[in-house]
Amino acid sequence: MSNQKLPFSRRQFLATTAAAAGTIAMPGVLRAQGAGVKLGILHPVSGALSYSGTQGRLGAMLAVDEINAAGGIKGLGKIDAVLGDAQSTPEGGTAEVEKMNAAGVVGIVGGYASAICLALSQATARYNLPYVVDVGVADAIVQRGLKNTFRFGPGFGAISKTAIANLAAINNAAGKPAKTVMIVHEDSLFGSGLAKLLNTELPTHGFQILETIPHPTPTRDFNNVVLKIKAQNPDLVIPANYYNEYVLLARTMQQQHVKPKGIYSVLGGAASSYKFVKEFPEAAKYIMDCNHWFDPKNPKAVALKKTVEAKGQFFTYEVYLNYSCVLLTADALARAGAADRAKLIEALASSTFSGHVMPYGPTKFVNGQNEGAAPANTQVLDNDIKVILPEKFAEAKPVFPMPA
Amino acid sequence: MFSSVILIPAVLNGLMTGAVYALVALGLTLIYGVLHIINFAHGALLSAAMFAAFFAFRLLGLDPYVAAFLIAPLFFALGYGLQRFIIGPASHGDDRNMLLVTLGLAVVIENALLYAFRADTRTIDLPYAFETINVGFTFLAIPRLVGFAAVFVVALALWAIMNLTDTGKAIRAVAKERLGAQLSGIDVAHIYAMTFGLGTACVAIAACLLMPTFYVNPTVGNAFVLVAFTIVVLGGMGSVPGALIGGLVVGVVESLSGLFLGESLGQIGIFLIFIAVLLVRPTGLFGAKA
Numbered sequence: 001m002s003n004q005k006l007p008f009s010r011r012q013f014l015a016t017t018a019a020a021a022g023t024i025a026m027p028g029v030l031r032a033q034g035a036g037v038k039l040g041i042l043h044p045v046s047g048a049l050s051y052s053g054t055q056g057r058l059g060a061m062l063a064v065d066e067i068n069a070a071g072g073i074k075g076l077g078k079i080d081a082v083l084g085d086a087q088s089t090p091e092g093g094t095a096e097v098e099k100m101n102a103a104g105v106v107g108i109v110g111g112y113a114s115a116i117c118l119a120l121s122q123a124t125a126r127y128n129l130p131y132v133v134d135v136g137v138a139d140a141i142v143q144r145g146l147k148n149t150f151r152f153g154p155g156f157g158a159i160s161k162t163a164i165a166n167l168a169a170i171n172n173a174a175g176k177p178a179k180t181v182m183i184v185h186e187d188s189l190f191g192s193g194l195a196k197l198l199n200t201e202l203p204t205h206g207f208q209i210l211e212t213i214p215h216p217t218p219t220r221d222f223n224n225v226v227l228k229i230k231a232q233n234p235d236l237v238i239p240a241n242y243y244n245e246y247v248l249l250a251r252t253m254q255q256q257h258v259k260p261k262g263i264y265s266v267l268g269g270a271a272s273s274y275k276f277v278k279e280f281p282e283a284a285k286y287i288m289d290c291n292h293w294f295d296p297k298n299p300k301a302v303a304l305k306k307t308v309e310a311k312g313q314f315f316t317y318e319v320y321l322n323y324s325c326v327l328l329t330a331d332a333l334a335r336a337g338a339a340d341r342a343k344l345i346e347a348l349a350s351s352t353f354s355g356h357v358m359p360y361g362p363t364k365f366v367n368g369q370n371e372g373a374a375p376a377n378t379q380v381l382d383n384d385i386k387v388i389l390p391e392k393f394a395e396a397k398p399v400f401p402m403p404a
Numbered sequence: 405m406f407s408s409v410i411l412i413p414a415v416l417n418g419l420m421t422g423a424v425y426a427l428v429a430l431g432l433t434l435i436y437g438v439l440h441i442i443n444f445a446h447g448a449l450l451s452a453a454m455f456a457a458f459f460a461f462r463l464l465g466l467d468p469y470v471a472a473f474l475i476a477p478l479f480f481a482l483g484y485g486l487q488r489f490i491i492g493p494a495s496h497g498d499d500r501n502m503l504l505v506t507l508g509l510a511v512v513i514e515n516a517l518l519y520a521f522r523a524d525t526r527t528i529d530l531p532y533a534f535e536t537i538n539v540g541f542t543f544l545a546i547p548r549l550v551g552f553a554a555v556f557v558v559a560l561a562l563w564a565i566m567n568l569t570d571t572g573k574a575i576r577a578v579a580k581e582r583l584g585a586q587l588s589g590i591d592v593a594h595i596y597a598m599t600f601g602l603g604t605a606c607v608a609i610a611a612c613l614l615m616p617t618f619y620v621n622p623t624v625g626n627a628f629v630l631v632a633f634t635i636v637v638l639g640g641m642g643s644v645p646g647a648l649i650g651g652l653v654v655g656v657v658e659s660l661s662g663l664f665l666g667e668s669l670g671q672i673g674i675f676l677i678f679i680a681v682l683l684v685r686p687t688g689l690f691g692a693k694a
């Protein structure tokens with residue numbers, strides 16, 4: 001050991017490490033004030049998914065505040081929301097489950113990303129802790145026989161099936177103008193899985209797939225992809241990627257004057273985002289999407305949209321899905337009649353809840369999946385996003401092919 | 405095989421993207437040439453500069469191209485201050501320490517941005533962002549053409565600074581022989597800080613050129629800096645023309661390999677060439693000596 005002088009003293013080192021450790025450990029479990037039923041609200045509010053996570057927390061808390069303002073859950077009192085941060089990783093989520101379990105929550109709502117939801121469903125199952133998935137579309141989440149896990153929204157399989165059927169329906173109704181398709185997808189599980197499915201399903205509906213182009217996330221430049229699209233001139237472009245890449249692709253297409261007969265997305269990163277429509281109205285025009293969406297004819301949904309927009313936030317699917325999930329859980333708690341985990345699981349399993357804001361059929365859980373859940377088809381029309389399918393909830397007729 | 409209808413625009417796109425890569429690499433190579441350190445904070449500084457350009461537009465209504473005249477001096481001062489008051493003193497004259505300090509700075513800057521602005525992606529919408537020039541066989545985006553031209557202006561200005569001013573001569577002297585320069589009365593700490601400032605100003609200009617067509621979030625800089633590191637090694641570490649030519653080559657290679665191998669494998673081309681250069685010419689294309 002040399003006796004060379006260290007750049008800082010032992011005391012300084014200890015003080016710095018202690019401060020750093022304190023900062024890292026600080027977020028922990030924050031608890032909203034009040035007593036009553038403890039409900040875990042768990043989202044990735046920091047890290048890569050923080051935008052979606054924060055939106056999800058916003059939706060959940062709006063429901064909690066609404067219930068509490070009306071006097072809480074009948075017979076059980078107010079909801080005491082125990083907020084958690086999954087830090088955008090499955091491990092972060094699992095750690096929060098441990099803390100929430102120790103804090104004595106009766107159930108947990110949230111998760112957002114499929115990978116986090118998968119981890120949460122396992123972690124909560126160990127404690128027989130009811131878990132309501134807010135978004136997580138991976139079908140494996142509800143296919144592992146976990147009795148405590150409930151997904152209110154539709155899964156990937158249901159969404160893509162509806163998306164393909166609706167695409168064929170829109171095309172047929174317009175006299176089959178679209179025959180050729182190009183798929184541009186991000187190369188992780190979500191995009192590749194969807195591209196594979198589209199490649200098998202679309203030909204059975206009479207579409208010819210000219211090319212399937214994968215790209216990484218992030219991609220800085222879509223010029224080459226757009227050049228390829230331009231050269232092959234497909235009738236339909238199907239992008240399957242996340243927000244940034246979706247916007248970049250749509251903008252590059254506009255820049256290079258590439259105008260297919262339609263742009264149709266499945267769970268499109270930006271296709272049904274108010275942010276995209278507001279910031280790039282020209283690039284967003286007439287884009288269609290099959291995604292989570294609220295029921296535009298439900299006055300409660302319209303009022304919620306106003307509340308969220310008054311807060312200066314966009315009314316994204318994370319907001320209304322989480323809002324609905326908390327209402328669903330509160331309804332089940334009221335029917336369970338006690339802040340008891342086993343009773344809550346029973347009440348959720350037999351739920352027929354209809355007080356949500358989604359364009360769903362009757363709520364019915366089969367193996368944890370709400371069979372009434374369905375995606376909606378939207379289109380960007382008049383600088384707004386309108387529901388075009390299912391007809392029961394539609395505000396407008398599809399404009400297809402896109403006007404030149 | 406692709407027809408020339410696709411190939412020529414792809415090469416042009418590559419050149420225009422490469423120019424911006426070159427500008428990021430220019431700052432990096434300048435700092436390496438003089439301070440002999442790889443500045444790990446380069447990417448974080450790029451993200452910070454892009455945020456500066458973003459807020460200059462949102463809050464002051466400044467066009468990013470105009471904002472460059474404000475942000476570049478600001479980031480020059482920031483770079484100067486960072487080297488003079490943080491990196492220099494904290495590294496105690498050891499190059500390895502300097503490396504670690506810049507790495508630490510990168511973590512601090514990135515997380516400060518994340519804390520202040522969250523991970524949300526932001527863009528600005530400018531009327532000319534979608535404007536193109538029809539050159540017959542393809543459309544060239546105006547913001548990218550502006551970027552391409554600006555990079556050469558910056559490179560020329562940098563050349564002028566290095567060759568025609570006393571500071572430039574002092575920078576070259578320190579790069580060549582630190583002790584000798586010090587003995588001739590050159591304030592080495594000041595020259596180090598000037599160089600770091602110039603490198604940071606390059607990044608700030610690159611940020612302003614990118615902003616009209618690109619998005620910003622706290623980690624956006626990393627995507628560019630990894631490529632810039634490659635360019636610096638490819639062009640010869642510390643070589644300014646090397647960074648410029650290297651940037652253009654990398655841009656074209658990335659564009660063409662994206663076209664032929666698919667976007668997911670687009671960067672493979674860059675790294676293959678990179679390995680080939682290291683095998684055949686380890687000093688890089690324009691590197692004088694290791």
